Amino acid sequence: MTTILQLIMYGLQLGSIYALIALGYTMVYGIIGLINFAHGDFLMVGAFLVYFLAKAMGGGTLSYPVVALIIIIGMILTGLLGVTTERIAYKPLRKKPRLSALITAIGVSMFLENFPRALPFVGPQPRPFPALFPMNNFNIGGVGTNSVQILMITLSIILMIGLHYITTKTKVGSQMRAVQFDKDAAALMGINVNNTISVTFFIGAALAAAGGVFYASIYPMIDVYMGIWLGTKAFVAAVLGGIGDIRGAMLGGFIMGVAEVLATAVNSDLGYGAGFVILIFILLFKPAGIMGKFTIEKV
Amino acid sequence: MNYLKDKKVYIIIVLLYIIITVLNKLGLLNSYLLQIIMLAGINTIMTVSLNIVNGFTGQFSIGQAGFMAIGGYASALFTTILFNTSSWPAYAQIPMFIFSLMMGGLAASIIGFLIGLPTLRLKGDYLAIVTLSFGEVVRASIRLIDYVGGPRGLAGIPRYTNLFWVFLFTFLAIYGARNFVNSSFGRACISIRENEVASETMGIDTTKYKVLSFTFAAFMAGVAGGLFGHLLMFLQPDTFSFLKSNDYLVFLYAGGAGSISGSIVSGLVLTIVPEMLRFMANWRIVIYSLVLVMLMLKRPEGLYGGKEFKWLKPKKRTVIAGNKGAEITN
Amino acid sequence: MALLDVKNLSIQFGGLKAVSDFNLSLEDRELVAIIGPNGAGKTTVFNMLTGLYKPTEGNILFEGNSLVGLKPHDYTARGIARTFQNIRLFNNATVLDNIKIAFTLQVKYGLGEALFRTRNFNTVEDNLELKSLELLKILNLDGKADFLAKNLPYGEQRRLEIARALATNPKILLLDEPAAGMNPNEIDDLISLIKEIKERFKLTVLLIEHHMNVVMNIADRIKVLDFGHTIAEGIPAEIQRNPRVIEAYLGGGHVEC
Structure with a gap:
């Protein structure tokens, strides 16, 4: 029983990170209908930015305000990268066949992985990620955990609540929902569609950066390809929950995290496939994901 | 003379084969380059197969490497x-090789049929996600099967694939795709x-034709997988990750979805040119990705979108002579 | 026995009953029009009669057999064809291919024959092209065979929709607002076209139309729908004088002729 609780704890930890990344996929999909293949790479960029910022601050143990500051800077810069990517590579294709944007997304993804790889000061080799948070182990009812784990889950949940607040309670949030519903009508209502899409990309990429940093804090190795698999799994989580739906992304993230950890405990190769198998089955019974609404096509 | 004109394409293909063979025998084309040419042929088959599903039937399947893996291992x-x-x-040995290729195609198409039947009712992006997941499940499953080498891969596969077989099967794939597209089956898919x-509403059983095109494409991808395994003499499950499927997506849409010509050109060019750029080391893929983004921004419909080489166009069967109506000029 | 017998057809979307108790009996070679204000449920009736929507209640008997629950392509195979109010052509296919696609049901060759282009395949394809061109000629589209459907002018797109429906070899043709967006000259041509194809292909026609001169000119009978209910039924002269129809249509006033 304790083992299972222990595993679920790990699952929640991984799931909270998947959820953070899944949010970006789901927000972008919701607003422009694009599966942003480059989204996974944003988390890698975020992790690397924070890595270099921490180094620039002298490495070693950093004080809390400094840690908070470099993470926020990393999130903002990654957010801006998201905005730039959208402006250059996706926006010109908005009225074109949707698949062309998907191909540019693959192109952007290849670029974001291979450009740093080609840079001499980054390169292909994995790097140890500095410990930004203090690590204290303790025990709750026989289940071992540590401060980093609890902090990561808490921060992820705070960010998700923040996002939920932004989308449901603020003006920019209602603009996002309007653009998602009908771009043309939103434009007629005086909403700046381009800016709203930029804001969406900014938030999505910034959350991914946070997810990247949290992931690297728990599994402290980073490399330029880390976004591929993490991104893919987060993407599956987004679809599982019902892509386009923010609550669905969170739910999907936690389901994926727990399922993966439990399956890995049985067999390490099973862990990877498990998420996909769950996804296929859920889509067969709920073709639009758990929270997604299946719309009847009007004839 | 007219006969020669009609068969021009076939003559060109045979000549091309002879030229490459002679260059190789003279030592002007080393075995590394020959291998690249063969890979280009295999990639062309894969791209054409994906084109059947995505380009012509308008479904959005992005796990084609999964079928390649099944074909290769089978x-x-x-x-x-x-x-x-x-x-x-x-x-x-050779009859067994051909038989094994057919079995590879058959295995892939059976799985394609079984996967296609329940999933092709999903629309658009959901189908994409299921096919992506399918590809990854195939890869993860092969890793679990010790009988075929598990995660270490399967070594010791005899090298049966040579230029002749690559030429033959690439030609057959293109020829088959052309004839499929320009028949009532292909038109139903379109x-x-x-x-x-x-x-x-026009009486077309859309589910049936979707499953048919999916199965047909899986067969082609399965054969390509067989050629691939017997070329590299080694199969490893991680080769067939979604990154490989993404390569074929890129080939397809850069060439132009719905154009067989586009698939041929991009299958060849996008395999061979990056190999030529090996001297650029790490910058190679950086440049490749930038060119790809720029190409899609400039020509979102792909290089050959909406275009087709003459040989691949539907045959004009009738001529309208004034007002006398149509007559057959078979 | 009536060719098509529709009994108490009803459909509900969520809480909304879009069509209630729709009854219709079509005799062979009849031309019946359904009229009614926008949102009355006319196209919904068509969608049920072609299998695109499954009715919540009621039955559709075609030549004595129930069709409810079959797929749309089965409806077409049995002889019910339609056009769409919002044109739904195969835009990036040629005009000729649009027709050939609609002939698919009648094409008899296997996949193997197609892949290897056997003699039978070539014969069938030759005949198919011939038949398709003939059909285009009847609809006065033969000069446009190689155009992409999306590049046709609006009026010709509507004619191509009709040609395509005819290629499925229907017994009943459902026309959904064929005159929408046409000018008076085009409407006159359309009226004679409908009369001509009805004779030539021995068709029974069910027509949705807003243009009263089309309806009054060619319909044997008219049914009037409003908010999903049938509010009147009869020959054109009766419908023109029916006060309920006038009210539903114009909220008082007169029906234009």
Whole structure:
């Protein structure tokens, strides 16, 4: 029983990170209908930015305000990268066949992985990620955990609540929902569609950066390809929950995290496939994901 | 003379084969380059197969490498695991190789049929996600099967694939795709792409044709997988990750979805040119990705979108002579 | 026995009953029009009669057999074809291919024959092209065979929709607002076209139309729908004088002729 609780704890930890990344996929999909293949790479960029910022601050143990500051800077810069990517590579294709944007997304993804790889000061080799948070182990009812784990889950949940607040309670949030519903009508209502899409990309990429940093804090190795698999799994989580739906992304993230950890405990190769198998089955019974609404096509 | 004109394409293909063989024999084309050319052929088959589903039927399948993996492993099963064909007399080896390729295609198409039947009712992006997941499940499953080498891969596959077989099967794939597209089967698929509701209302069993195109494409990808395994003499499950499927997506849409010509050109060019750029080391893929983004921004419909080489166009069967109506000029 | 017998057809979307108790009996070679204000449920009736929507209640008997629950392509195979109010052509296919696609049901060759282009395949394809061109000629579209459907002018797109429906070899043709967006000259041509194809292909026609001169000119009978209910039924002269129809249509006033 304790083992299972222990595993679920790990699952929640991984799931909270998947959820953070899944949010970006789901927000972008919701607003422009694009599966942003480059989204996974944003988390890698975020992790690397924070890595270099921490180094620039002298490495070693950093004080809390400094840690908070470099993470926020990393999130903002990654957010801006998201905005730039959208402006250059996706926006010109908005009225074109949707698949062309998907191909540019693959192109952007290849670029974001291979450009740093080609840079001499980054390169292909994995790097140890500095410990930004203090690590204290303790025990709750026989289940071992540590401060980093609890902090990561808490921060992820705070960010998700923040996002939920932004989308449901603020003006920019209602603009996002309007653009998602009908771009043309939103434009007629005086909403700046381009800016709203930029804001969406900014938030999505910034959350991914946070997810990247949290992931690297728990599994402290980073490399330029880390976004591929993490991104893919987060993407599956987004679809599982019902892509386009923010609550669905969170739910999907936690389901994926727990399922993966439990399956890995049985067999390490099973862990990877498990998420996909769950996804296929859920889509067969709920073709639009758990929270997604299946719309009847009007004839 | 007219006859020669009609068969021009076939003559060109044969000449091309002879030229490459002679260059190779003269030592002007080393075995590394020959290998690249063969990979280009295999990639062309893969791109054409994906084109059938995505380009012509308008479905959005992005796990084509999964079928390639199934085909590769299934055909290696016959030449490497069940039988050790390398120890067979020479005259028996080649028929077994061809048989194993067909079994690879068959295995892929059976799985394609079983996957397609329940999933092709999913629309657009959801189908994409299921096919992506399918590809990854195939990869993860092969890793679990010790019988075929598990995560370490399957070594010792005899090298049966040579330039001749690559030429033959690439040609057959293109020829088959052309004839499929320009038949009532292909037209039914195109109608699904263009407007599924109207297609159904015109009496077309859309589910049947979607599954058919999916199965047909899986067969091609399976054969390509068999050629691939018997070229590299080694199969490893991680080769067939979604990154490989993404390569074929890029090939397809850069060449132009719905254009067989585009698939041929991009299958060849996008395999061979990056190899030529090896001297750029790490910058190679950086440049490749930038060129790809720029190409899609400049020509979102792909290089050959909406275009087709003459040989691949539907045959004009009738001429309208004034007002006398049509007459057959078969 | 009536060719098509529709009994108490009803459909509900969520809580909304879009069509209630729709009854219709079509005799062979009849031309019946359904009229009614926008949102009355006319196209919904068509969608049920072609299998695109499954009715919540009621039955559709075609030549004595129930069709409810079949797929749309089965409806077409049995002889019910339609056009769409919002044109649904195969835009990136040629005009000729649009027709050939609609002939798919009648094409008899296997996949193997197609892949290897056997003699039978070539014969069938030759005949198919011939038949398709003939059909285009009847609809006065033969000069446009190689155009992409999306590049046709609006009026010709509507004619191509009709040609495509005819290629499925229907017994009943459902026309959904064929005159929408046409000018008076085009409407006159359309009226004679409908009369001509009805004779030539021995068709029974069910027509949705807003243009009263089309309806009054060619319909044997008229049914009037409003908010999903049938509010009147009869020959054109009766409908023109029916006060309920006038009210539903114009909220008082007169029906234009």
